[in-house]
Amino acid sequence: MLDLDVRIDTELLERAVAEVDGFVNKHGTPVTRTQIAGLQQIAVNEPDKIANFASKQKERAEKRLQGIKESDPKYQKFQSEIVFWAMVSNLCSGKGAQVSWSLLKLREQEMPADYRLDKPHPSAPAEERNRFHQIQSQKAQWERRWNRDHFPAFFRHFCAHYKYRKPAKED
Amino acid sequence: MESSLDLNLIQAADDYLDQEQQRKIFRERGEELYQVFRANEGRVSTQVRNLQQIVISARRLSDVEDFVKNQMGKKSGAEDWRSVGDHLLKDLEQIRQQADKMAKEEPVRLRLRIYLARGWVKAVVGNYMYHKAIQEIPHA
Numbered sequence: 001m002l003d004l005d006v007r008i009d010t011e012l013l014e015r016a017v018a019e020v021d022g023f024v025n026k027h028g029t030p031v032t033r034t035q036i037a038g039l040q041q042i043a044v045n046e047p048d049k050i051a052n053f054a055s056k057q058k059e060r061a062e063k064r065l066q067g068i069k070e071s072d073p074k075y076q077k078f079q080s081e082i083v084f085w086a087m088v089s090n091l092c093s094g095k096g097a098q099v100s101w102s103l104l105k106l107r108e109q110e111m112p113a114d115y116r117l118d119k120p121h122p123s124a125p126a127e128e129r130n131r132f133h134q135i136q137s138q139k140a141q142w143e144r145r146w147n148r149d150h151f152p153a154f155f156r157h158f159c160a161h162y163k164y165r166k167p168a169k170e171d
Numbered sequence: 172m173e174s175s176l177d178l179n180l181i182q183a184a185d186d187y188l189d190q191e192q193q194r195k196i197f198r199e200r201g202e203e204l205y206q207v208f209r210a211n212e213g214r215v216s217t218q219v220r221n222l223q224q225i226v227i228s229a230r231r232l233s234d235v236e237d238f239v240k241n242q243m244g245k246k247s248g249a250e251d252w253r254s255v256g257d258h259l260l261k262d263l264e265q266i267r268q269q270a271d272k273m274a275k276e277e278p279v280r281l282r283l284r285i286y287l288a289r290g291w292v293k294a295v296v297g298n299y300m301y302h303k304a305i306q307e308i309p310h311a
Contacts, residue, residue, distance in 0.1 A: 006277045009231040009284070033246055160237035163244025168253060171246065 008153040015101065016157035020165060023087060027080035029166040039088065040159040047151030048144070051092040058085035091158075092151070103154060107146050115139035176282050183273055184283060188290040197291070200258060201298020207251045210303050218242070218251065219299055222259075226292040232284040236263050266291060 035057065042053045061081040068075045094102035117135055120128045176184075187193065208216035225238045243249055243256040270283040 002278050002281070005231055006281050009233045009281055010277065013233045013236075033244070156237055157233060160240040160244065164240035164256075166244060168246070168249060 004149055012150065012154045013157045016154055017161050019087065019091060020158060020161040023084060024165045027083055029162065029170060030077045030080040031084050032171045033163060033166065036159050036162055040155055043155035044152045047147045050151060051089050054085045054088040054092065058082055058089065061085065103150055107143065115142065176286060180273065180283065184286055184290065187269060188287065188294065196262060197294035198298050200262065200295045202302050203255050203258060204295065204299045205302035207255045213307065219296060223292050223296050226288050229285060231281065232263060232267060232288055235288055236260060262291060263288065
């Protein structure tokens with residue numbers, strides 16, 4: 001618990017602040033406070049669904065962008081909104097070399113070695129296959145607990161800092 | 172949480188909070204809080220009470236930082252917080268840096284940050300109360 005508190009108070013805070021600052025300095029604050037409140041709610045109640053939520057918000061912005069001329073001020077706003085939700089999605093579940101950091105990557109790094117099992121061949125003995133399923137179930141439980149510990153904390157910092165950076169006159 | 176801090180460290184933290192430079196900041200911040208939030212019909216401002224409460228109950232300094240940012244980031248009614256919030260965040264950042272200087276191990280720094288923040292809010296609210304009391308003394 002103490003280690004988690006330390007991580008929340010240092011590493012996750014620094015990362016969340018840096019991500020928000022990096023985005024806001026380049027794109028401003030296109031996402032509304034209501035959307036941020038939604039993101040925070042999902043992070044607290046359904047941390048496993050944030051990437052899905054972000055993906056839907058991104059699709060919505062993409063649809064809104066259709067038919068809008070580039071000269072329209074809303075065009076830039078929706079473009080930036082798309083970038084924002086792509087960033088949120090990447091922060092949750094970004095993989096591969098092009099993603100420098102994500103909660104998923106962090107979780108993968110910390111996963112106990114016992115859970116890193118290759119799927120047995122279908123012809124493997126039933127005992128081996130049963131053991132694999134048992135470990136898969138334990139792994140899923142470990143992942144849910146990890147998500148519950150880290151996602152809400154990260155997005156609490158992220159949302160607070162975003163709201164802090166958002167000018168008062170904007171919704 | 173605080174009780175597990177080494178006694179020498181607690182003494183060093185208390186000495187830091189008692190430095191004239193810090194006391195000056197506490198006086199300024201207390202006055203600032205009073206100028207911004209005033210009092211609620213003679214009672215301590217709800218906003219000041221909320222700040223005090225969050226610092227007392229927080230497990231991490233970032234809980235306090237998030238609280239201040241959230242108050243400043245509201246669409247309406249955030250003007251007061253916006254006028255004082257950056258100074259509060261600066262104070263909290265200073266606490267963070269001081270804890271880093273005073274301790275090497277992260278778990279100790281975590282506890283020390285909260286210990287220092289509690290000392291900070293106690294002194295700042297004390298100064299707020301002083302300004303509130305001064306205003307309430309009937310003038311001859």
